[in-house]
Amino acid sequence: MNILHIDSAITGEASVSRKLTADIVARLKDANPDASVTYRDLNKGVPAIDTDWFHAVRLAPEAPTEDQKQLIETSNAYLADVQDADVLVIGSPIYNFAITAQLKNWLDQIARAGLSFRYTEAGPEGLLTGKRAIIAYTSAGTPIGSEIDFASGYLRHILGFLGITDVEFIAADRLAMDHDAGLARAQEALDRIAA
Incomplete structure (x- = not known):
């Protein structure tokens, strides 16, 4: 088993x-x-996609510049x-009713037409099949699944x-x-999780 461990919180040890x-x-x-773990702390910085990224990664020039090669290598990694x-074990604290900017940047980096999804006559088809995602959702005030939760539905959809x-x-x-009740709910869910 290969585990990808993703954190995105800005609050450090807290x-x-x-x-x-x-x-x-x-x-x-x-x-x-025997499981292996790859760890990514997105709080260390994930480049946002921009025009330079589009020209390097999406347009895939035959002779990329050094700067373009770096953008391609980062996204590919x-x-x-x-x-x-x-x-995938993903930490998703809720900031301002949504996922962190770092987590959104990471999702934008991996959403790659032809590699992680493709468009077919029947509509879009995901290519990262056969995987499981476990998301640690934490919030100060946003109830999961509520009308003000713009994170969990988005994560499930993307x-x-x-x-x-x-x-x-x-x-x-x-x-x-x-605080204690919130942690207790998480612990109950964690106890039910099938490893």
Whole structure:
């Protein structure tokens, strides 16, 4: 088993999502001792896609410049992490009702036509099939699945668009209202997770 462990919180050691992703990975490793783990801390910076990225990665010039080669290599590395993974463990704290900018940048980097999805006569088809995603969803006040939660539905949709349809959430939500209850809900969900 290959595990891709993604964190995106900006709060360092105080992060609940980082603790949850570590707990999830530990549980998976306990059940699969030979599993390998690739770790990405998106808080260290994920380049946003822009015009330069479009010209380098999407247009794929035959003779890319050195700067374009770097953009291509970075995007390819993020995508290779996902292609090689059997399980994705993603930390998604909720900031301003949505996913972090870093996590959005990472998703933009891996959403690559012809590589992670393709368009067919029947519509889009995800190419990253046969994978499982476990998302540690944490929020101060946004209840998961509520009308003000613009994160969980988006994550389920974009991952499904890429072919990852086995998506489950471990939610520690509304932590600012009742921290202990939010952690208890996450622990109950974690205890139910099949490793």
